[in-house]
Amino acid sequence: MTSKGPEEEHPSVTLFRQYLRIRTVQPKPDYGTNPALSSILLNSHTDVVPVFKEHWSHDPFEAFKDSEGYIYARGAQDMKCVSIQYLEAVRRLKVEGHRFPRTIHMTFVPDEEVGGHQGMELFVQRPEFHALRAGFALDEGIANPTDAFTVFYSERSPWWVRVTSTGRPGHGSLFIEDTAAEKLHKVVSSILAFREKEWQRLQSNPHLKEGAVTSVNLTKLEGGVAYNVVPATMSASFDFRVAPDVDFKAFEEQLQSWCQAAGEGVTLEFAQKWMHPQVTPTDDSNPWWAAFSRVCKDMNLSLEPEIMPAATDSRFIRAVGVPALGFSPLNRTPVLLHDHDERLHEAVFLRGVDIYTRLLPALASVPALPSES
Ligand SMILES: CSCC[C@H](NC=O)C(=O)O
Ligand SMILES: [Zn+2]
Ligand SMILES: [Zn+2]
CATH class of the missing domain: 3.30.70.360 (Alpha-Beta Plaits)
Structure with a gap:
């Protein structure tokens, strides 16, 4: 009764078996095909800001989906959407059997909403962070109500x-x-x-x-x-x-x-x-930007590069010398982070998974930088 055929196998068992097939054997664990290269870090925070429940149309922790496809919840935009979009894109790429030169790491960190002082600010100083050997990071951005996507290259x-x-x-x-x-x-x-x-x-x-x-x-x-x-x-x-x-x-x-x-x-x-603002270049002198913007161009996504008005964990990542872009792939979406009735349309969410599914191969295939050869 435990050994069912592949068509009947429980999806959790399938996932487990896929994971087992990755040869993460020390001392040379197979995280990416070229571990000499720096990695891609996909960062997201797991905490959300408080709610004023009486001002919400639906319970902010029920993730109610209305008949049009809008999902209402605290964190729908900031930034639980992005965490799952990363995971779903990586899952898709794995299922399709893709391998890239650079390793992709995902971090799910606490306390961003209260300043990151017990979260990313400490983590970037830890040996565990340096062991990730991040060469480039993606972190949160902000939704854009128009057809365009906002991307942040620095912060106030x-x-x-x-x-x-x-x-x-x-x-x-x-x-x-x-x-x-x-x-x-x-x-x-x-x-x-x-x-x-x-x-x-x-x-x-x-x-x-x-x-x-x-x-x-x-x-x-x-x-x-x-x-x-x-x-x-x-x-x-x-x-x-x-x-x-x-x-x-x-x-x-x-x-x-x-x-x-x-x-x-x-x-x-x-x-x-905060005394250490950094700017991640948005021209082709930056190979990460070149890869990022090329995919957006190929997908016909128009980008609006801006300076993040608020503060995110990107500032700690950039301050330790890792270039980072703040990007939440949410267009045609009213800016409702920290607001009542924070919501996201499921089609926008799914489109974001498609976008990461294109971005990640490009970023994880950026050729060796001069500093890496
Ligand atoms: C400055 S520490 C607080 C960080 C907070 N980040 C998101 O809203 C912000 O107020 O920008
Ligand atoms: Zn956030
Ligand atoms: Zn926030």
Whole structure:
């Protein structure tokens, strides 16, 4: 009863037997046909952001599919789709018996949504990461509502800044001078004026995309104990996303000078300060880009190369010298990552599997780089 014919075999048993046939024998495990070459890393994170269930049309963890084919779930775009698309493309290529010179590794990492500090940031420093010998990585991108696909070659750097202002306390009925609030107000005004300037710069230049300018939002205000007590301390927290072409030293000095200009006792501290932005070249000098863009051209996919406005695990990968592209093959899809009713059409998902099925052979067949020969 256990040895059924091949046509009846349980798919899990078939998968098991396919895996057994791969000669991963030490000391020269057969991971790819040329293990001297660097590998391709397909990275995805497994965590998702929280939900406000009351704003969803369907249970965000049920993966409900409506009659049109839209699948509703937290992670449908960010980025459980990509994890499964990688796996399905690799499975397809294996079933078809393809072999490539370069090994393909997949990593499924935690904690990206809270900064990756316990995930990819640590992993890239580990010997296990270096043992993968990654030469190029793919990681998440963002959906594109048009026919085109967005691909990210760099990222803005997150700087999370808390400005703390101290001043004279006292009774809420008096005109107290030099209060924490009035000085904090000055800093907030300076930073929001800068925000407006960057916004105008973005608006007035159709060639600039969101990731090319520096953004900032005031995200927290803290302080105060009672209506009639002037507090001695107040603070404002800001989420800056600094564009990769900014002079970081000069920018930090600018922040400091806004604090100083507001008066005595105004200081800033960083809760997050990424200092290592990297750009993955998007021209044919980069053989990974050449392979990636060639496949897209062959498949008639139009690409929109951009700088990622948010921060992903790609920044850690690029910072250790591995070029990376942020790409989620999701076109004709409204951008709903982190939003209510995050959803993805099944046809778009399946098309993404087709796209990876073409991309992976090309990337895993990039000839030896000068550094590899
Ligand atoms: C800056 S650490 C937080 C990382 C987070 N990534 C995805 O949304 C982001 O806010 O960009
Ligand atoms: Zn993500
Ligand atoms: Zn996210």
